[in-house]
Amino acid sequence: MILNFAKNWLQDPTRITSQIAKYLKASKVFDVEEIEFDKNDEFFGEGDFNEAVFILLEGTVQLSKKTPNGRNITVDWLRPGALVGLISFVTGEPVLTTAVAASPCRAIKMKEKDFLELQRSRDEVALLAQQLIIGNLIDRYHHVVSVHVELESINETLEKERNHLSQALKQLEETQHRLISQEKMATLGQLVAGIAHEINNPAAAMLRASENLVEFLPDIIRQASPGQDEEYDKFFRLGLRRVLRDSEEQRRILKEWETAYPKFPRSLLRKVTSMSDEALEIVKEQLGEKPDDSKRSELDKMILFYESGYFLKNLQSSTKRIGEIVSSLKSYSRQDKGKYEKADLRDGLNDTLLLLSNRLKKVDVILNFSEIPPIDIITGEVNQVWTNLIINACDAMQDRGEIVISCGYDERYVWVSIKDNGPGIPSSVIGEIFKPNFTTKHKNTSFGLGLGLSISQQIIQKHGGKIRVKNAEEGGAEFKVFLPL
Amino acid sequence: MERSDIYILCIEDEQEVLDAVVRDLEKLEEQFPVETSTSAEEAREVIDKLFEDGKKIGLILCDHILPGDNGVELLIELHKNERTHDTRKVLLTGQAGLDDTVKALNEARLHHYIPKPWSREELLDVSVNLLTDFVIENEENLLPYMITLDAERISEHIRSRHNISDE
Secondary structure, rough: OOOHHHHHHHOHHHHHHHHHHHHHHOOOOOOOEEEEEEEEEEEEEEOOOEEEEEEEOOOEEEEEEOOOOOEEEEEOOOEOOOOOOOOHHHHHHOOEEEEEEEEEEEEEEEEHHHHHHHOOOHHHHHHHHHHHHHHHHHHHHHHHHHHHHHHHHHHHHHHHHHHHHHHHHHHHHHHHHHHHHHHHHHHHHHHHHHHHHHHHHHHHHHHHHHHHHHHHHHHHHHOOOOHHHHHHHHHHHHHOOOOOOOOOHHHHHHHHHHHHHOOOOHHHHHHHHHHOOHHHHHHHHHHHHOOOOOHHHHHHHHHHHHHHHHHHHHHHHHHHHHHHHHHHHHHHHOOOOOOOOOOOOOHHHHHHHHHHHOOOOOOEEEEEEEOOEEEEEEHHHHHHHHHHHHHHHHHHOOOOOEEEEEEEEOOOOEEEEEEOOOOOOOOOOOOOOOOOOOOOOOOOOOOOOHHHHHHHHHHHHHHHOOOEEEEEOOEEEEEEEEEEE | OOOEEEEEEEEEOHHHHHHHHHHOOOOHHOOOOEEEOOOOHHHHHOOOOOHOOOOEEEEEEEEEEOOOEHHHHHHHHHHHHOOOOOOEEEHHHHEHHHHHHHHHHHHHOOOOOEEEEEEEHHHHHHHHHHHHHHHHOOOOOOHHHHHOOHHHHHHHHHHHHHHHOOO
């Protein structure tokens, strides 16, 4: 019974307090007053010295405390039956919390003398008072335990949220990098398309001008040198159609002619001997055994026409190349952003290869193209994938070796395989290479973010396809891109 | 004009560019025969053959990117070779990065760096200047070079040589 007595209060605190209240009011020994509090009335403030204890009969009291940051936090709620101000009253220390009526309250205020008197009383009320005090302390203790438990679960939640946040932040950073890179590519694409357009005009004009010159020159020759025009025209056309011999053979013939015509300047002989064997025979015949100065100056003139011919030819072939590069640039960096259209993957591969031709000068590129059906793709984006894969292969081989590009299709996919004969991918990282920020390059990288393969994979997945990578049995790495039919 | 046995070697893989370089050097060719090659490998063969014939190489103009090889690497290799150590070396380039240029300067004692597109005057000036250096360093009789090369520097050098022998 004694051991359980605090239970009575815990189970029904108001019964005990109302008994005590009744006793106190009836007794003449005690000088207690019953006080009514309105909502928000203060019992006592934090830091006060408390000279009384309140037995709460009705209403709810809110206990709050100021944090070091100056914020008010609620520490506990006291219900009828509770002792308000017990701890400071017993310890004599400043009050820990501010007690405010959260609803209209009724309470008995007891001074120290009366509180001690109550406990010393020989009546049953002393036992009730003890139950009241101990019950209150147990209640507070229960509260402390539950607060600890709650704190722990809050900590757990916080920890989870923190992990979640840091993961989200990481993803955000990756996305940001990716977006920056995509934005860069898009800007570059616009820039390239603009430049291509700008170059196209002068290139077209040059091409037309050289074609016109080819047409006009024979007329000019005819009018300027009547009588000899046929001869000159012939040399002009020889130049225009110049086909170079094997260089060793060329050197041998030049040497021969240098010996045969020691008085002729080497630069003249170089040009003469770059003509076809047939033409050389004609020249030899005209010069005769011992050519005099007039023969030589005649040859000079012929060669002038010959030279004009091949420089015009050079002009044409160079301009044509500019045109090809420009049109590759244009189709490579198509500005139809985000639009799918039917395309032959081989065209994009050829454009990419032409634009990378400088990078590929030391690499043997072997094309094993089979017939493939056109499929719906965003050309610019898919070209970016080819570029990434080809540049990666060059990097892996340190720009020396062989790249085999092949393509084909089955009932579901068109595939393109890009295989190098570099060192392959170490098995320890082969699972990592499509992750963002994975890079094996440390310097001399074009972008250096390690996003190439990650972006490539993203592009291919967006097209409903997949990229597979493996080390080829004969060495080197093979990337195989599958795009749906 | 007496033809000397000092050669100019042009290494360039694009025929159109090679034609242009050779044409620009025509003025010098009366004295300095021009040889050409379209790859590093061929350049090595040409160099071997010229030395076999007892010729010298005064100047090499080399494209930056060659099939199968890098112009910078080739120039470094030629600089390390005793026979071509003194040869003046020029890198003709459409796109060298700074790294490559620095490497060429430091390791190949690259004497000049000409960005494409170049002008004929520039190419001739550089070539005349470097060939003048070469003949002053390597030739005993400088008189034949007065007309084509830098006459002022050559005559100055002839004078200083005389002064030394007078003493």
